Amino acid sequence: MATILLAAAGSAVGAGFGGTMLGLTGAVIGRAVGATVGRVIYQRLLGGGARSVETGRIDRLRLQTAGEGTAIPRLWGQMRVPGHVIWASPVTEISRTQDAGGKGSGPRVTEISYRLSLAIALCEGPILSVGRVWADGEEVAAADLNLRVYRGDEAQLPDPVIAAHEGEAAPAYRGIAYVVLENLALERWGNRVPQLSFEVTRGVAGAASLAENVQAVALIPGTGEYALATRQVSIDLGLGETRILNRNTPMGGTDFQVSLATLGRELPKVESVSLVVSWFGDVLRAGNCTVRPKVEQTEIDAEEMPWRAGGIGRREAATIARKEGRSIYGGTPSDGSVVEAIRAIRASGKAAVFYPFILMEQMAGNGRPDPWTGEKDQPVMPWRGRITSSVAAGRKGSPQGTAAADAEVAAFFGTASVADFAERDGRVVYSGPQEWGYRRFILHYAHLCRMAGGIDAFLIGSEMIGLTQIRGAQGYPAVAALRRLAAEVRSILGPGVKLGYAADWSEYFGHHPGGGEAVFHLDPLWGDENIDFVGIDNYMPLSDWREGEGHLDAHWGDIRNVDYLRANVCGGEGYDWYYASDEDRLAQVRTPITDGQGEPWIWRYKDLRGWWSNWHYDRGPDGARGAEPTAWVPGSKPIWFTEYGCAALDKGTNQPNKFLDAMSSESMLPWFSDGRRDDAIQAAYVEAVTSYWADPANNPVLKGGGRMVELSRAHVWAWDARSYPAFPARGDLWSDGPAWERGHWLNGRVGAVPLADVVRDICEGAGVAAFDVSGLHGVVRGYAVSGAESGRAALQPLMLAHGFDAVERDGVLRFVMRDGRVDAVLAEGELAVAEEVGGFEITRAPLAETVGRVRLSHVVAGAAYGARTA
Numbered sequence: 001m002a003t004i005l006l007a008a009a010g011s012a013v014g015a016g017f018g019g020t021m022l023g024l025t026g027a028v029i030g031r032a033v034g035a036t037v038g039r040v041i042y043q044r045l046l047g048g049g050a051r052s053v054e055t056g057r058i059d060r061l062r063l064q065t066a067g068e069g070t071a072i073p074r075l076w077g078q079m080r081v082p083g084h085v086i087w088a089s090p091v092t093e094i095s096r097t098q099d100a101g102g103k104g105s106g107p108r109v110t111e112i113s114y115r116l117s118l119a120i121a122l123c124e125g126p127i128l129s130v131g132r133v134w135a136d137g138e139e140v141a142a143a144d145l146n147l148r149v150y151r152g153d154e155a156q157l158p159d160p161v162i163a164a165h166e167g168e169a170a171p172a173y174r175g176i177a178y179v180v181l182e183n184l185a186l187e188r189w190g191n192r193v194p195q196l197s198f199e200v201t202r203g204v205a206g207a208a209s210l211a212e213n214v215q216a217v218a219l220i221p222g223t224g225e226y227a228l229a230t231r232q233v234s235i236d237l238g239l240g241e242t243r244i245l246n247r248n249t250p251m252g253g254t255d256f257q258v259s260l261a262t263l264g265r266e267l268p269k270v271e272s273v274s275l276v277v278s279w280f281g282d283v284l285r286a287g288n289c290t291v292r293p294k295v296e297q298t299e300i301d302a303e304e305m306p307w308r309a310g311g312i313g314r315r316e317a318a319t320i321a322r323k324e325g326r327s328i329y330g331g332t333p334s335d336g337s338v339v340e341a342i343r344a345i346r347a348s349g350k351a352a353v354f355y356p357f358i359l360m361e362q363m364a365g366n367g368r369p370d371p372w373t374g375e376k377d378q379p380v381m382p383w384r385g386r387i388t389s390s391v392a393a394g395r396k397g398s399p400q401g402t403a404a405a406d407a408e409v410a411a412f413f414g415t416a417s418v419a420d421f422a423e424r425d426g427r428v429v430y431s432g433p434q435e436w437g438y439r440r441f442i443l444h445y446a447h448l449c450r451m452a453g454g455i456d457a458f459l460i461g462s463e464m465i466g467l468t469q470i471r472g473a474q475g476y477p478a479v480a481a482l483r484r485l486a487a488e489v490r491s492i493l494g495p496g497v498k499l500g501y502a503a504d505w506s507e508y509f510g511h512h513p514g515g516g517e518a519v520f521h522l523d524p525l526w527g528d529e530n531i532d533f534v535g536i537d538n539y540m541p542l543s544d545w546r547e548g549e550g551h552l553d554a555h556w557g558d559i560r561n562v563d564y565l566r567a568n569v570c571g572g573e574g575y576d577w578y579y580a581s582d583e584d585r586l587a588q589v590r591t592p593i594t595d596g597q598g599e600p601w602i603w604r605y606k607d608l609r610g611w612w613s614n615w616h617y618d619r620g621p622d623g624a625r626g627a628e629p630t631a632w633v634p635g636s637k638p639i640w641f642t643e644y645g646c647a648a649l650d651k652g653t654n655q656p657n658k659f660l661d662a663m664s665s666e667s668m669l670p671w672f673s674d675g676r677r678d679d680a681i682q683a684a685y686v687e688a689v690t691s692y693w694a695d696p697a698n699n700p701v702l703k704g705g706g707r708m709v710e711l712s713r714a715h716v717w718a719w720d721a722r723s724y725p726a727f728p729a730r731g732d733l734w735s736d737g738p739a740w741e742r743g744h745w746l747n748g749r750v751g752a753v754p755l756a757d758v759v760r761d762i763c764e765g766a767g768v769a770a771f772d773v774s775g776l777h778g779v780v781r782g783y784a785v786s787g788a789e790s791g792r793a794a795l796q797p798l799m800l801a802h803g804f805d806a807v808e809r810d811g812v813l814r815f816v817m818r819d820g821r822v823d824a825v826l827a828e829g830e831l832a833v834a835e836e837v838g839g840f841e842i843t844r845a846p847l848a849e850t851v852g853r854v855r856l857s858h859v860v861a862g863a864a865y866g867a868r869t870a
Helices: 002-017 026-046 160-169 255-266 335-347 403-413 436-453 477-493 562-567 582-586 608-614 679-694 739-740 755-765 791-802
Strands: 054-055 074-081 084-088 092-099 107-124 129-135 138-140 147-151 177-183 194-203 214-218 234-238 241-244 273-282 351-360 422-425 427-430 456-462 498-504 513-515 515-518 533-538 639-644 716-718 773-774 782-785 804-809 812-816 858-859 867-869
Touching: 054 241, 074 107, 074 129, 074 755, 107 160, 129 147, 129 255, 129 273, 160 177, 160 214, 177 194, 194 241, 241 335, 255 716, 273 335, 335 351, 403 436, 403 477, 422 436, 427 436, 436 456, 436 477, 456 477, 456 533, 456 639, 477 498, 498 639, 562 679, 755 773, 755 791, 755 812, 782 791, 791 804
Parallel strands: 054 107, 214 273, 214 716, 273 351, 351 456, 456 498, 498 533, 533 639, 639 716, 773 812
Antiparallel strands: 074 194, 074 782, 084 107, 092 107, 107 177, 129 138, 129 194, 147 177, 234 241, 422 427, 513 515, 804 812, 858 867
16 A cells, blocks of 8 residues: 555656656656655565564563462362462464465465463362363363363372473472463463463361262253253354354353263262253143143254154144243253263263153143132142142042042053153154153153163152042052053163152151051052162251240250251151141140050151161051051162252251242241351251261161162252353343252352361361360351461451351360350349449440441352452
8 A cells, every 4th residue: 555655646746847767757757766665665564575474473471470489378168269380381382374465465474373381289289179260350161271180189190291391300299289281372362371260169178068978969950951961052043143052151061061060070979960850740630630841932943953852843842831921941851962961970970860850830820720729720830749639638529539539640640651652763752642641751761761871760750749649449549550650661771770769758658647547658669679769858857946045946056056957867856746736836835756556657757767677557547557567678678868958048957848939839938937048057957967877876787788878879959950150140041040049059059168177177287186166157168368377367257257256165275156145144243343343334335336337348159259349
């Protein structure tokens, strides 16, 4: 451009002089001079012809916080830390040359980029894991950085890259957790090393934390058409717009892949994963209830994995009920995604359990009579355990005890058979009756699990207490139907797969209609040759706590006292006593559980040992004991907790099965809860349950090896397949995000460490030998110190944040909570009075001198760990 402009200018100037020289006009000479000057300027600026232009070259490279003598940080829980460069390789320069112009007339451009390997120290080890990574404040996938993590134990070896450069002198940095970034490409950050920070999780050896206690999990949400897929799935929205459905995090991979990887890092002791997959029920009356797969919409399908479940495609599927323009649930996971999830779980070294789940989707004003109350509408989104006969037992007109009840149960199960299914071209196809019964649900997934390459365990149902307690003309028809189903599933999956049923904790031990009658109605199922374990969804209460100091359990000091909760695993309500009415509960009138025939364990739902180790004899309506035992053989099969857990909710252990969900009629606070979030009660509950059953004195030996309660199959509810923190933060994608705050989810909470263990670790590090942390309760989500502080300096922020004191008693440093409880009442005469003091009076400070507002600075856990003030 400079050549053209100056050539034109030179022509105009030359023309003004007129005349000729050597036969050339002034305009021609001026144009030539102008073009020459322009070409010189152009080449000076941009280069010209074959002269090369270089881009990206740097004179020097700066590394973040690289220096000697820096203290090694210490942290507990989960925190974001910047790290400190402790080693770096020589910089490798990479150049690439290409022509920038057309037809060979342009300059040759050489692009310079750099590669660098470096090691970054994080904190004192050992750590559990490194999760999310930020580069210049932007979250990036660890895989993009070619990242390797060294946890900082005393046995770690030198990194291969460091060893390749340093030889035998390569340091192992034992005791320091660090990461190595091999051949980090710098052009993404302008050919410089970005400011890197890392989410680090560090526990305490021997801590009573979730990371130490959780050995198995239930994987929810059970819905989401592609929530379980390991390959990326997208839909075409038209006009060139494409939406990826199952990749909503920058951590790399699909949501399920990221969630499964996080599970492996943060809960390293998990050996079993129960995969929840849902179909949808529509009515609580068994004879009219259909159970079928559903989708959110039927118009647009994914190219990578067209939706298919239950033998039908998207166009044939029904849609889920909607509220305010949004589906109340995600759709049933596609068969392809279920297969991928099963294979991924097993490839990760964990056992996979298939857990079929029924979600009820009744909405307000549904016009379906309630079999329990007779109301014209059934409750909104009720529990599946409420499916029962057309009129529930005990109400006028109930078919209980008649052939009509048998017919209603038969209608619920349907007539689909094993022969109606086939595995063809990577799909399970169905050719049986056009019905949506429960048998079609279970048999479909038995075939799908086989097609996936097998499954470790398979549940034929869960928490159908209202159904299993329906009495027909002879016995319990739903129990008989489950036995037939178990035999057919066995024929599909073979002898190597463990089969079971997940009974509700109020269902597993028998049916108690009243008047002294007790029927072990599930014993034909528990004793069946095709059933390998007794599954219990265990949400038994571990506390009876109220506010104040006047209730009967107040002497324990705190509801989060693990000793208190542990004492109620097989004690307290449901074992020693019960409340005969809600009025008795309010007044704490406790009725002892007794039995005139010397078998009180019959009535104790918490007495697993008594139920498991004895022969069972039914009792008739008059309480008379049957002459022959049931099909249960004492001690013959292990007990699995197919679910157990507690919401992170104030007094959650009073009723661990309660939860908050704005859309469901089942949403309810536990007894006497004020509704506050409480992560500590969730961790204390899991510690109490696992530590009780881990004690051999409480958990008898099983014939053939093992224990009565198989803790490696105690599945904590729940781990979410949607990766944290995208869930619960992405309200535009998932409507149930608000329920996470006070729900049963483990995601986002398992990195926390009990306060007592953090204080213990600090004391031990400071050389304090005589101390007592038994009086501390609570959890530390994240806490870091620079590493140069004294033990006292490290403790003080914790003491302020959690409200506890350190006191010396008999040569022992004791830590006690500031709980505001009355320890003693002193009369005025018991107080020491100096001579110049004539008495005591109570005064109130002027309002202007009292605190009227508190500003609290904190770190936002679960987001980018930014500082906030509330």
